[in-house]
Amino acid sequence: MILKNISYENFRNHRSLTFDPENGINLIYGQNGSGKTSILEGIHYCALTKGFVSANDQQCLTFETEYFLVNGNFISETERQITVKISYKSEKKITVNNSEIKPFSHHIGTIPCITFSPPEISIVNGSPMERRRFIDNSICQTDRKYLDDLLTYRRVLSQRNTLLAQLKENTKDQDNTLSVWSEQLSRIAAAIVRKRVGFTEEILQWLYGIYKDLSVLEEPSLLYRCSLGSIRKEDSEEILYNRFLQKYKDTEKTDIFRSQTTIGPHRDDMQINLNEKEIGKYASQGQMRTFLIALKLAQHRYFNEKICEKPICLLDDIFSELDTKRTEYILALLKTYGQSIITSAEKKTYGGINAISIENMKKENRR
Ligand SMILES: Nc1ncnc2c1ncn2[C@@H]1O[C@H](COP(=O)(O)OP(=O)(O)OP(=O)(O)O)[C@@H](O)[C@H]1O
Numbered sequence: 001m002i003l004k005n006i007s008y009e010n011f012r013n014h015r016s017l018t019f020d021p022e023n024g025i026n027l028i029y030g031q032n033g034s035g036k037t038s039i040l041e042g043i044h045y046c047a048l049t050k051g052f053v054s055a056n057d058q059q060c061l062t063f064e065t066e067y068f069l070v071n072g073n074f075i076s077e078t079e080r081q082i083t084v085k086i087s088y089k090s091e092k093k094i095t096v097n098n099s100e101i102k103p104f105s106h107h108i109g110t111i112p113c114i115t116f117s118p119p120e121i122s123i124v125n126g127s128p129m130e131r132r133r134f135i136d137n138s139i140c141q142t143d144r145k146y147l148d149d150l151l152t153y154r155r156v157l158s159q160r161n162t163l164l165a166q167l168k169e170n171t172k173d174q175d176n177t178l179s180v181w182s183e184q185l186s187r188i189a190a191a192i193v194r195k196r197v198g199f200t201e202e203i204l205q206w207l208y209g210i211y212k213d214l215s216v217l218e219e220p221s222l223l224y225r226c227s228l229g230s231i232r233k234e235d236s237e238e239i240l241y242n243r244f245l246q247k248y249k250d251t252e253k254t255d256i257f258r259s260q261t262t263i264g265p266h267r268d269d270m271q272i273n274l275n276e277k278e279i280g281k282y283a284s285q286g287q288m289r290t291f292l293i294a295l296k297l298a299q300h301r302y303f304n305e306k307i308c309e310k311p312i313c314l315l316d317d318i319f320s321e322l323d324t325k326r327t328e329y330i331l332a333l334l335k336t337y338g339q340s341i342i343t344s345a346e347k348k349t350y351g352g353i354n355a356i357s358i359e360n361m362k363k364e365n366r367r
C-alpha cells in the first residue's frame with residue numbers, strides 16, 4: 001500500500017498542510033514540536049480510524065477550532081485507488097471513495113499499517129494488555145472475522161459480567177441465563193484463542209529469520225499463555241470450546257463472588273523470552289528495543305503473507321535510540337519493505353532516502 005498524498009486541516013498543530021511522500025523511505029526531519037508525529041498520526045487515522053498518540057479525536061482538533069479534516073489518497077499493489085476522508089466535528093465521519101463507512105471497524109484492514117515508536121516498548125516490558133493489543137491489532141488488520149469475534153466477545157463478556165453482578169446482589173434469580181452466556185462466550189473465546197495461538201506460532205517463525213539476519217546471538221521465543229492453562233498448538237477450536245465451557249462451569253461461584261469473568265482471552269498473555277529468560281525482567285534496554293523492532297518487522301512479513309499487500313510503516317523517532325550500524329541495517333531492510341515514513345529531529349544523510357524538512361513542507365504549503 002502506498003500513500004500518494006495526504007492533507008490536513010486543523011489537525012493538531014497543522015492548520016493546513018499537504019504531504020506527498022515518495023514510494024520508498026521518507027524521512028521527515030525538523031525541530032521538536034514542529035509537527036512530525038502529527039503527520040504520522042493523521043496517516044494512522046486513515047488506516048485505523050484513530051491515532052496512535054492521541055487518546056481521542058477531540059485531542060487532535062487544533063486548539064480553538066471546530067472541525068478537523070484528514071484526506072489521504074492511497075494506491076494498493078493491485079493499483080486500486082483508495083481515498084480516505086476522516087472528518088470530525090463533534091462526531092467523526094469516515095468516507096472511503098466517497099462512501100460512508102459504518103461501523104468504523106469495517107474500515108480496518110483496508111489500509112494496512114504498522115507503527116514503530118519508543119513507547120511501544122511496553123509490548124515487551126508492560127502489562128499483558130499491551131501484548132494482547134499488539135496481537136489483536138495484527139490479526140484484525142488481516143482477518144475481518146477475527147475483528148467481528150472480538151467485538152462480539154466484548155459485548156457478551158460485558159453482558160455476562162452484568163448478570164454476575166445481579167446474581168451476587170440477588171437482584172436476579174439463578175436460572176439458565178448464565179449458562180447461555182457462558183456457552184456463547186466459550187464459542188467466541190475458542191475462536192479467538194485458536195487464532196492467537198496460530199499468530200504466535202507464525203510470528204515466531206518470522207522472528208527467527210529476522211534474528212538470524214540481524215546476526216544477533218540471541219534466541220527469542222514466544223508462548224501464548226491461556227487462562228485455560230496449558231494448551232497445545234494443535235488443539236482444535238472444538239477442544240478449546242469444550243475446555244472453556246467446563247472452566248466457566250468450574251469458576252461460576254468465584255465469578256459470581258467477584259462479579260467478573262475470571263477466565264478468557266481478555267485475561268491471556270503472550271510470554272516473550274530471550275535466551276530462555278523472560279525478556280521484560282532480564283533483558284537489557286538495547287535487547288528489548290532490538291526485540292521490539294524485530295517483532296514489528298515480523299509483523300510486516302505476516303501482513304504481507306496474509307493479505308499480499310505491504311503495509312505502510314510509520315516510524316516515529318526510533319533512530320534516536322539506535323546506533324549507526326543498527327540504523328543502517330534497518331534502513332536497508334525497510335527499502336525492501338515498501339513505503340516507510342520516518343520522523344527524526346535531525347536530518348540523517350543515508351543514501352536512497354527521501355529526506356524532507358518539515359519547515360520546507362510548511363513553507364511550500366503557505367505559497
Ligand atoms: N490539538 C492540538 N492543537 C494544537 N497544537 C497541538 C495539539 N495537539 C498537540 N499540539 C502541538 O503540536 C505540536 C507538534 O507536536 P508533534 O508531536 O507532532 O511534534 P514533533 O515534531 O513530533 O516533536 P518531537 O520532535 O518532540 O517528537 C506540539 O507543540 C504540540 O504541543
Ligand SMILES: [Mg+2]
Binds near residue numbers: 036038316317343
Ligand atoms: Mg514526535
